Amino acid sequence: MSSDGKSSQKSFGNKPFILFLCFFRYTYECLVDTAKYLSDKVPFKPKVGIICGSGLGSLADAIENRIEFPYEKIPNFPLSTVEGHVGQLVFGYLSNVPVVCMQGRFHYYEGYPLWKCAMPVRVMKLLGITHLIASNAAGGLNKDYKVGDIMIVKDHINLMGFAGNNPLQGPNDDRFGPRFPPMNRAYDKELIEKAKVIAKEVGLGDIVHEGVYTCLGGPNFETVAELRMLGMLGVDAVGMSTVHEVITARHSNITVFAFSLITNLCVTEYHKNDEANHDEVIDVGKMRQKELTKFVQGVVKYVADENKLVSKML
Numbered sequence: 339m340s341s342d343g344k345s346s347q348k349s350f351g352n353k354p355f356i357l358f359l360c361f362f363r364y365t366y367e368c369l370v371d372t373a374k375y376l377s378d379k380v381p382f383k384p385k386v387g388i389i390c391g392s393g394l395g396s397l398a399d400a401i402e403n404r405i406e407f408p409y410e411k412i413p414n415f416p417l418s419t420v421e422g423h424v425g426q427l428v429f430g431y432l433s434n435v436p437v438v439c440m441q442g443r444f445h446y447y448e449g450y451p452l453w454k455c456a457m458p459v460r461v462m463k464l465l466g467i468t469h470l471i472a473s474n475a476a477g478g479l480n481k482d483y484k485v486g487d488i489m490i491v492k493d494h495i496n497l498m499g500f501a502g503n504n505p506l507q508g509p510n511d512d513r514f515g516p517r518f519p520p521m522n523r524a525y526d527k528e529l530i531e532k533a534k535v536i537a538k539e540v541g542l543g544d545i546v547h548e549g550v551y552t553c554l555g556g557p558n559f560e561t562v563a564e565l566r567m568l569g570m571l572g573v574d575a576v577g578m579s580t581v582h583e584v585i586t587a588r589h590s591n592i593t594v595f596a597f598s599l600i601t602n603l604c605v606t607e608y609h610k611n612d613e614a615n616h617d618e619v620i621d622v623g624k625m626r627q628k629e630l631t632k633f634v635q636g637v638v639k640y641v642a643d644e645n646k647l648v649s650k651m652l
């Protein structure tokens with residue numbers, strides 16, 4: 339909200355015009371419509387938002403007292419077109435915490451602009467979340483990483499943003515956040531440290547790392563030269579998602595935790611003939627689903643306890 343408490347954005351009175359506008363850009367009013375469609379059918383406010391990456395949809399299976407909305411039923415929602423992405427929004431309780439989970443996400447390579455890929459984050463904000471847990475499947479570029487490892491994201495390189503391809507491009511709506519949001523504290527340090535402890539508790543301690551993630555547009559996997567360049571830039575894991583969702587979340591002051599499941603090792607040698615493929619990405623997700631579900635449950639519980647602690651002090 340701008341200083342005078344009024345949005346700097348013009349508001350449009352009639353609904354058909356708002357819906358028409360939604361095709362070109364999600365206005366605040368358009369996303370309020372989407373959030374209201376959902377909140378009218380869900381008897382609680384979610385505290386934590388979760389985004390399931392490729393092959394990680396099973397994270398949502400542990401949600402209890404579920405209310406499911408296939409994306410095609412949700413006004414203004416895009417459709418998930420990628421194998422390994424169920425394509426529904428799941429409300430319910432995880433570790434007794436009210437959550438909303440994207441079982442399947444949207445990617446730039448599906449043909450959606452980044453603001454459309456990230457729109458569910460704004461809808462979740464309007465629904466009441468204060469924290470976002472984003473997961474993804476990524477290629478391991480750091481030489482210490484093995485397939486099946488977990489990389490807790492400590493920072494990202496917004497490679498697509500270097501050319502100005504950014505979910506916040508275009509007119510800013512102060513009701514979501516400021517025109518120029520800072521990103522130097524995008525990933526919550528306290529949650530990162532706590533997540534490392536939780537990882538150990540659920541048996542992931544030996545295979546958990548902390549590193550830098552970058553998002554390329556895809557859908558192709560990278561060349562040797564591209565991966566060598568990214569390695570020189572300090573990238574530890576390479577994906578095709580998450581960064582624009584995190585930027586959108588931070589713009590709206592949502593606390594963010596993100597992790598990558600390393601599903602393949604990036605090929606950085608010309609003599610190696612391995613080739614990344616989506617099937618193996620999904621298989622690795624299935625292999626890790628039990629531990630990762632416990633891991634996410636632990637992080638969600640911590641977030642809720644932490645918040646309760648704060649509310650007790652207030």
Ligand SMILES: O=P(O)(O)O[C@H]1O[C@H](CO)[C@@H](O)[C@H]1O
Nearest residue numbers: 391392474475578579616619
């Ligand atoms: O980032 P998530 O959605 O986990 O999926 C990753 O895995 C897919 C490639 O196999 C790409 O979509 C990439 O982004």
Ligand SMILES: Nc1nc2[nH]cnc2c(=O)[nH]1
Nearest residue numbers: 475476477576577578614
């Ligand atoms: N860009 C990219 N995304 C991935 N998702 C899973 N593996 C990879 C990879 O090697 N590169």
